[in-house]
Amino acid sequence: MMACPFLTDPIDIGAQIVRKTIRSKRLFKDRQNPLSFSEEYIHERYHFSSHTIVYLADLLTPTLSNDTLRSCALTVMQTLCIGLHFFACGEFIHTVGDAENLSKSTVCRAIRRVYVALAKILASFVKFPGHSSLQEIKDRFYRIAGLPNVIGALDCTHIPIKAPSGPEAPAYTNQRSFHSINVQMVCDSQCLITNIDAKWPGSVNDFHILRESPLYRQFQQGRFNGCLVADNEYPCLPFMMTPYLNPKPGAESCFNEALYETRACIKTTFTMLRARFGCLKGLRVSPDRACDIIVACAVLHNIAMIRKEAPPCINWMPSNKPEPLHCDHQKGTALRDVIAAQLFASSMSCSQVL
Secondary structure, eight states: OTTOTTOSOHHHHHHHHHHHHHOOOOOOOOTTOTTSSOHHHHHHHHSSOHHHHHHHHHHHHHHHOOSOOGGGOOOHHHHHHHHHHHHHHOOOHHHHHHHHTOOHHHHHHHHHHHHHHHHHTHHHHOOSSOSSOHHHHHHHHHHHHOOTTEEEEEEEEEEEBOOOOSTTGGGGBOTTSSBEEEEEEEEOTTSOEEEEEEEEETTSOHHHHHHTSHHHHHHHTTOSSSEEEOOTTSOOBTTEEOOOSSOOTTHHHHHHHHHHHHTHHHHHHHHHHHHHOGGGGOBOSOHHHHHHHHHHHHHHHHHHHHTTOOOOOOOOOOOOOOOOOOOOOHHHHHHHHHHHHHHHHHHHHHHHHO
């Protein structure tokens, strides 16, 4: 220390000199290209691979592109990734803005542009009874548990939202005492969404949503040669099979078990949606915007399934449904009895062979 009277700590000074000589050059990522990171980072942030994000950017360029680059306008890729980040994480808008180094107002506009653009291509990716032929859809459902003539699995799920203001707020309080949008969906055996109705408050009954939907009218008009499978929230109809309430041993129990296995795909679809899109665990937006975001997530889900994206981690949560309040249709119960008898006979013949 006496040899270096002007240095407070010569060992520290020496270490700093060494660090400066061996320190590697800093690499700055291009903020205009959100895909300049590793594939693991991209999937963790957006829940999609870089290849699918590029596909989405090409698909949505006509809607997301700006007419001018004035005021440092966001690129299509930046706008899309801001929306995907919000859908995947469900964070507050200012949190997404901090992560993307953008203002809250810019992030809000970008998210809105993305879900509006996705809603415009809904008909291209969500179509009933599906993208395959009708017979192929029936064959895939039949291979699950032997139920014939099935072309879709139907159910409703509640997407939580923040308490809306105004006189309509009580209508959004569901039976579990939280505010929600009651969303009706139909899926095929591969968990592709084939029909969605996302506009009803949480207090609206499941069957009321179906009865007011275009899908119900189309089935009544005989537009589709097939039937849906559903739970006891719905009545048994000529075009919709539901379980027996108090099944007897034999044909009725066999039918209920087959129906449960066949309609498990709709529960899997709901679980995958919530796992891939964290925003659906609780939307802090107005009901109108919440409905648009739900539809956008349905489109993204189908794109992910079609492009075989890595499935999200699923945590199964059993749901307890209330007792049904609807009377079964006579023609529906007669058809169900015929199917149950055929199913039980086929299961008995198989057991005898074994």
